[in-house]
Amino acid sequence: MAASRTFPPQFALTAALLAWGLAPDSVRPRAADALLRSGKNRADLDRLEAGYYEHLLDTGRRLDDDAVTPPPAPFKDGPLAMKVEDLRECVLRPDLATTFRGARWTTNRLGLRDDGCEAGDAAGSYRVAVIGDSIGVGWGVHDGEGFEPRLERALDARSADLGGPRVELLNLCVPGYAPGQRREHLERLGWSFGPDLVLYQATAADIGWDERRLRALLPGGIGWDAPMYREAIASGGLRPGDGPDRVRDALKPRRLDILAGVYRAVVADARGRGVPIGWVLLPRVGRPIDPRERRSLVGLATVAGFDPIIDLSDAFDGLDPRSIAVGPDDYHPNADGHAILARRLEAALATRPGVPWTDPTESSRPGSAGGATRR
Secondary structure (H helix, E strand, O other): OOOOOOOOOOOOHHHHHHHHHHOOOOOHHHHHHHHHOOOOOHHHHHHHHHHHHHHHOOOOOOOOOOOOOOOOOOHHHOOOEEEOOOOOOEEEOOOOEEEEOOEEEEOOOOOOOOOOOOOOOOOOEEEEEEEOOHHHHOOOOOOOOOHHHHHHHHHHHHHHHOOOOEEEEEEOOOOOOOHHHHHHHHHHOHHHHOOOEEEEEEOHHHOOHHHHHHHHHHHHOOOOOOHHHHHHHHHOOOOOOOOHHHHHHHHHHHHHHHHHHHHHHHHHHHHHOOOOEEEEEOOEOOEOOOHHHHHHHHHHHHHHOOOOEEEOOOOOOOOOHHHHEEEOOEEEEOHHHHHHHHHHHHHHHOOOOOOOOOOHHHHOOOOOOOOOOOO
């Protein structure tokens, strides 16, 4: 079990208000969290936190409500990232072997926090590509402690028990990726691995995430030709040369439409390749999902055609956030939190038809498994 930590008491409301009034914009969402616990409007503060969640990869909100600790640099400017001149903005730096914020990080030559997998079909393996953000990549925990490697070990063991092929999960998650950036990463890199199944990892922060990224990307000339954004850009009357404020005003009312467009695009991509794609809604530590947001997200995923739809948004309900958070200044799940997610995901996938861990004969279909038996 992860070691417990001692968390300082909350700041008083007066201190939180002062911090909110004096703090620079990049720090204010921490003050927002203190205000939330003082009874302020949750919806407004959730929107504030969502932007901070995106900007600082979930490292901004403190469980002890400290509103004045300086925030870390954006992920794309840090030592784990390598900038790219496309919609993704950055990717994980390849061939990493380092310790960052107390966690061991290793990436392969293709920039995945994963074993040394290669592009192309992997004879004898059934491949599952996981696309997502910082939770999916295992921010704050050591290599092998995230839900993705835990799930890989569990599903591979189930397949082995049935004499089926090796099960590989490919971790294509990158901290800070908006939904559209996850789709772009799958398009530019993920499909080259010939996955047999794709799992799209979502959180409540998905709502509005693309709109906030597009405020910076579109004025820089990036994203105009992305098919998943085309409808929202056209309906908003945007034109090349429009600045961030104009983009915000045009796209903010269309946040759900933008997310729906991304979901439709990624499902269409998968169907065009004959690959099933599932959708997994994960919780955020210490912040239960609003029921309306949950209904909206599940509804969008259902209409888009994801299958299966796995709602794990209640996985941390009733648990002390301090017992499953990386630390007081980082509310990503710790190793214990990831273990919970892995067990829930394994249970949700345990009876899925057409996969080697339920019926290995069904793996003889187009894709990388090829019906091969374990070597």
